[in-house]
Amino acid sequence: MNKKQREGLRLEKRKEVFSWIKAILIAVILAFLIRTYIFAPIVVDGESMMPTLQDHERIVLTKFGTSIDNIDRFDIVVFHATVDKDYIKRVIGLPGDHIEYKDDTLYINGKAYKEPYLDKYKNQMASGVPLTESFKLEDITGSMTVPEDQLFLMGDNRQNSLDSREIGTISVDEIVGKANLVYWPINEIKIVK
Numbered sequence: 001m002n003k004k005q006r007e008g009l010r011l012e013k014r015k016e017v018f019s020w021i022k023a024i025l026i027a028v029i030l031a032f033l034i035r036t037y038i039f040a041p042i043v044v045d046g047e048s049m050m051p052t053l054q055d056h057e058r059i060v061l062t063k064f065g066t067s068i069d070n071i072d073r074f075d076i077v078v079f080h081a082t083v084d085k086d087y088i089k090r091v092i093g094l095p096g097d098h099i100e101y102k103d104d105t106l107y108i109n110g111k112a113y114k115e116p117y118l119d120k121y122k123n124q125m126a127s128g129v130p131l132t133e134s135f136k137l138e139d140i141t142g143s144m145t146v147p148e149d150q151l152f153l154m155g156d157n158r159q160n161s162l163d164s165r166e167i168g169t170i171s172v173d174e175i176v177g178k179a180n181l182v183y184w185p186i187n188e189i190k191i192v193k
Contacts (some may be wrong), residue, residue: 048155057186061177076179093152104130
């Protein structure tokens with residue numbers, strides 16, 4: 001192999017190394033952008049969303065569409081509860097809603113709503129024992145309706161959930177994203193509802 005051929009071979013190897021470095025860099029940047037602005041994996045910590053979500057399940061969180069216009073009643077959201085801790089809860093009340101629980105039934109603005117995601121726990125309760133204790137929004141927050149840009153959130157495990165009944169309404173600005181899919185454990189893959 002002459003000098004010109006060796007030089008050509010070195011140049012070819014440099015191009016290949018540069019091409020790999022460029023591809024890896026692009027992949028890292030894309031992964032960072034997707035995780036920061038679009039999707040993120042989250043691990044459920046605790047039992048407050050049982051039976052819908054189990055402790056240690058891994059879910060995909062959608063980070064876009066978390067403005068008040070894109071959040072619907074009964075969506076499951078993750079929010080910053082403290083500087084170090086995020087909570088996952090279900091949206092029960094939107095801005096302007098009056099919330100009341102009476103005889104284990106949810107009333108929003110005077111209309112009764114079914115909560116089929118609670119049926120499993122309600123069926124396990126002793127006769128006459130409510131899953132969700134009766135309350136009115138004004139007794140908890142001092143306000144007749146959920147304030148503007150705020151949400152009233154509750155865990156599905158109503159007897160074991162630190163939620164808006166104790167910590168008050170949550171600012172939409174604290175919402176990290178919406179839960180969409182359980183992806184682990186593999187035998188529990190499901191769309192979150």
